[in-house]
Amino acid sequence: MAAVESGTCEGPAGMSAVKRLSHAAPLALRILAECPVSKARACVLTLPHGPVNTPVFMPVGTQGTMKGITVEQLEELGCQICLGNTYHLGMRPGPELIEKASGLHGFMNWRRNLLTDSGGFQMVSLVELSEVTEEGVMFRSPYDGKEILLTPEQSITIQNSLGSDIMMQLDDVVSSTVTGPRVEEAMHRSVRWLDRCIAANKNPDRQNLFAIIQGGLNADLRKACLDEMTKRDVPGFAVGGLSGGEEKDDFWKMVTLSTDHLPRGKPRYLMGVGYAVDLVVCVALGCDMFDCVFPTRTARFGSALVPWGSLQIKQKQYAKDFQPIDPDCQCATCKRHSRAYLHALFKSDTAAMHHITIHNISYQVLTKLISRIFSCFSLYRCFYCSCCLYFLL
Amino acid sequence: MKLELSKVVQGCRLGLLTAIEQTAQHSLDVPGCLLFTHCATVPHLTQDTLHTLSNLPAVTQVTLNCLAEHHEVLEEFKEGVRKFAGLHDTALYCSLHDSATTNPAGHITNKTVSVWGSGGRMELTVAKFMALQAAIKPDFYQSMADGETWQANTSRKRVRKAVDRTLAHLDECLILHQKTQELKQAKIFGVVEGGDILEERVRSARETAKRPVAGFVLDGFQSAAMEQDLRSQLITAVTAELPQEKPRLLQGVGRPDEVIACVEVGVDLFEGFFPFQVTERGCALCFDCTVTTDPETAVLESNEERPVVEEPKENGDSCPENMTRFEMNLNDKRYREDLRPLVEGCSCYCCKNHTRAYIHHLLVTNELLAGVLLMLHNTAHYLRFFRALREALANDRLQDFKRRVLQ
Numbered sequence: 001m002a003a004v005e006s007g008t009c010e011g012p013a014g015m016s017a018v019k020r021l022s023h024a025a026p027l028a029l030r031i032l033a034e035c036p037v038s039k040a041r042a043c044v045l046t047l048p049h050g051p052v053n054t055p056v057f058m059p060v061g062t063q064g065t066m067k068g069i070t071v072e073q074l075e076e077l078g079c080q081i082c083l084g085n086t087y088h089l090g091m092r093p094g095p096e097l098i099e100k101a102s103g104l105h106g107f108m109n110w111r112r113n114l115l116t117d118s119g120g121f122q123m124v125s126l127v128e129l130s131e132v133t134e135e136g137v138m139f140r141s142p143y144d145g146k147e148i149l150l151t152p153e154q155s156i157t158i159q160n161s162l163g164s165d166i167m168m169q170l171d172d173v174v175s176s177t178v179t180g181p182r183v184e185e186a187m188h189r190s191v192r193w194l195d196r197c198i199a200a201n202k203n204p205d206r207q208n209l210f211a212i213i214q215g216g217l218n219a220d221l222r223k224a225c226l227d228e229m230t231k232r233d234v235p236g237f238a239v240g241g242l243s244g245g246e247e248k249d250d251f252w253k254m255v256t257l258s259t260d261h262l263p264r265g266k267p268r269y270l271m272g273v274g275y276a277v278d279l280v281v282c283v284a285l286g287c288d289m290f291d292c293v294f295p296t297r298t299a300r301f302g303s304a305l306v307p308w309g310s311l312q313i314k315q316k317q318y319a320k321d322f323q324p325i326d327p328d329c330q331c332a333t334c335k336r337h338s339r340a341y342l343h344a345l346f347k348s349d350t351a352a353m354h355h356i357t358i359h360n361i362s363y364q365v366l367t368k369l370i371s372r373i374f375s376c377f378s379l380y381r382c383f384y385c386s387c388c389l390y391f392l393l
Numbered sequence: 394m395k396l397e398l399s400k401v402v403q404g405c406r407l408g409l410l411t412a413i414e415q416t417a418q419h420s421l422d423v424p425g426c427l428l429f430t431h432c433a434t435v436p437h438l439t440q441d442t443l444h445t446l447s448n449l450p451a452v453t454q455v456t457l458n459c460l461a462e463h464h465e466v467l468e469e470f471k472e473g474v475r476k477f478a479g480l481h482d483t484a485l486y487c488s489l490h491d492s493a494t495t496n497p498a499g500h501i502t503n504k505t506v507s508v509w510g511s512g513g514r515m516e517l518t519v520a521k522f523m524a525l526q527a528a529i530k531p532d533f534y535q536s537m538a539d540g541e542t543w544q545a546n547t548s549r550k551r552v553r554k555a556v557d558r559t560l561a562h563l564d565e566c567l568i569l570h571q572k573t574q575e576l577k578q579a580k581i582f583g584v585v586e587g588g589d590i591l592e593e594r595v596r597s598a599r600e601t602a603k604r605p606v607a608g609f610v611l612d613g614f615q616s617a618a619m620e621q622d623l624r625s626q627l628i629t630a631v632t633a634e635l636p637q638e639k640p641r642l643l644q645g646v647g648r649p650d651e652v653i654a655c656v657e658v659g660v661d662l663f664e665g666f667f668p669f670q671v672t673e674r675g676c677a678l679c680f681d682c683t684v685t686t687d688p689e690t691a692v693l694e695s696n697e698e699r700p701v702v703e704e705p706k707e708n709g710d711s712c713p714e715n716m717t718r719f720e721m722n723l724n725d726k727r728y729r730e731d732l733r734p735l736v737e738g739c740s741c742y743c744c745k746n747h748t749r750a751y752i753h754h755l756l757v758t759n760e761l762l763a764g765v766l767l768m769l770h771n772t773a774h775y776l777r778f779f780r781a782l783r784e785a786l787a788n789d790r791l792q793d794f795k796r797r798v799l800q
Contacts, residue, residue, distance in 0.1 A: 064754065065755060067762070068760075070742070341478055344477075345434055349436050
């Protein structure tokens with residue numbers, strides 16, 4: 001393991017005590033257990049708006065709302081951190097209003113943690129890209145057609161106004177299917193933009209800035225990026241530029257390479273992942289934090305996630321199926337409603353979507369996946385064994 | 394089912410509808426409204442969000458418009474809609490149509506009525522209608538009726554036919570009701586039709602009252618179809634023919650001013666679709682529905698904290714269609730930076746936790762949460778209106794209350 005780890009001390013039973021990072025960073029990572037076989041670890045990440053148990057799946061509340069779910073329901077689902085989207089919120093309603101409303105926490109009335117991304121990804125995926133220069137990303141606003149330049153400084157300024165607990169640097173995002181010199185250019189630029197983001201952060205005492213490791217599917221570029229970025233004193237690292245259509249074999253190699261070279265005492269956030277199987281594997285590869293729109297988005301299409309796959313509730317086969325989505329699930333939807341009722345409700349009211357959203361968030365965040373493995377994990381101190389147990393049972 | 398009237402003042406009836414089901418656990422305040430649903434779900438709400446509201450009406454309404462297409466499923470399920478939907482502890486009323494939507498006219502026949510589900514039109518005979526009720530298992534339901542007299546210039550002949558058909562359907566329903574095991578505990582309400590023709594209204598009321606029904610549904614008075622003056626006149630004539638001790642449920646009327654006017658002519662119960670309509674146009678109810686106990690304290694109370702009425706009349710942007718003067722339009726740019734709750738002093742989840750600016754943002758960005766929060770507020774406000782109306786009646790403050798609501 002590389003990296004500068006200051007103030008490490010060994011506590012009883014081989015567990016590390018609380019590691020404080022740089023004096024200003026409002027983040028603490030306490031490692032509760034580490035798997036002797038895999039690279040998995042269970043931690044408590046303490047942030048300004050409370051503790052977060054890792055591994056953690058963070059649902060995405062793009063426009064300052066979790067798609068039809070109230071913040072009270074989200075809290076009751078056990079969610080300790082969720083995402084807001086800088087690009088969308090920066091457009092509507094804009095950072096000035098949100099700042100006036102006491103930040104994104106105040107605006108949407110969410111009292112736990114928030115992570116905001118930089119806006120970079122949307123510019124690749126959503127918007128007609130005009131140009132990427134050293135200065136920033138120039139793009140065309142979808143609302144009034146005007147050209148807007150998003151610089152690292154501006155991204156951080158917006159995120160400072162949003163007041164999120166974790167902010168992401170603006171990175172030069174390149175799809176993982178792109179090859180050639182563009183990938184290297186983007187990697188080096190991301191390092192330079194990281195430095196500009198660090199310099200621009202007005203609130204280092206209450207907002208954590210995470211770096212994003214780039215380098216595409218090129219091991220050398222990834223390693224170079226890791227070497228450079230880990231020299232910067234940031235409270236956490238994200239692995240970026242993956243989960244974008246690359247081959248699974250390449251994907252996993254890059255993930256494990258990244259966690260090999262990231263400091264043990266800082267959280268590792270794998271962006272845009274994802275599907276249940278990927279989550280389990282990437283926990284084993286040493287990742288702590290995940291986000292993905294998939295569970296909430298697929299819910300609105302009537303797709304309910306279960307350990308054995310997914311149920312397309314709108315399909316005819318569920319019209320007379322009087323059991324709940326998952327008989328073992330403890331979420332509000334499964335405790336009260338059957339597949340048949342939800343199937344019927346999809347023809348009349350939006351509440352059907354909310355029921356599935358609640359179930360899917362429960363599945364990803366709490367009930368089935370991470371938490372059940374996690375509880376085996378705490379017991380057996382071995383993630384690998386817990387996974388075996390979990391999938392066998 | 395029993396209607397216990399505690400007071401009748403200037404034509405307004407105040408009381409309690411009890412023994413709605415066999416187990417006699419639920420009672421509904423009169424005048425009051427029912428809980429409006431789509432397929433047994435209050436629009437936009439899960440049970441968790443619904444129960445942030447207190448003092449929900451004891452009766453939940455479902456409609457055949459929504460449920461008819463699920464007949465087969467309900468028959469196989471065998472335990473009725475309440476259980477099928479995972480509903481909370483509530484009584485159930487089943488109506489034919491959904492007053493929040495206008496169904497196309499012209500499909501009704503001597504023997505059938507039509508309902509419109511997600512798959513299109515379904516034709517119901519009395520037999521099918523009653524089979525549906527058996528599968529749904531409501532606590533009370535309206536008999537099958539021809540209410541298609543709401544269009545302008547419906548001929549006298551057509552209105553008479555509607556009355557005749559409805560009576561014939563009622564008689565058939567009553568016979569089948571007796572024979573249906575699943576409906577042993579349920580009650581039938583007869584439906585009074587008659588369009589806008591006084592003689593037909595009286596005839597329908599008189600004839601329906603002769604049948605052994607538990608209560609009366611007043612149909613064909615939909616808000617869009619009729620001016621309140623005419624409606625009041627007709628309802629006065631109708632209620633004169635109806636027994637005092639049986640409840641009167643008016644369908645299709647929900648606007649606060651019309652509700653008050655109809656209570657004044659003897660209506661007991663209303664459907665609860667109005668808050669839903671307000672929600673769907675991105676608006677929030679904000680009219681004053683406070684009650685003062687006497688003239689002197691009215692002056693003192695005016696200095697205290699209570700729901701503040703927003704000036705609803707002038708709205709900068711174009712108003713949503715059908716917007717009334719009882720609501721504010723959250724789509725309007727003026728709310729973009731307004732960090733106050735929808736209605737000051739309102740204790741609903743939305744007003745306790747969120748701001749006008751946030752709701753405006755949710756509407757602008759087409760977010761689903763807008764519907765959830767507005768539905769919660771609008772339902773809370775509407776229920777508060779009915780509570781206040783009852784209080785005003787109990788304390789002889791109706792005129793003052795009316796003035797506040799209508800200002």
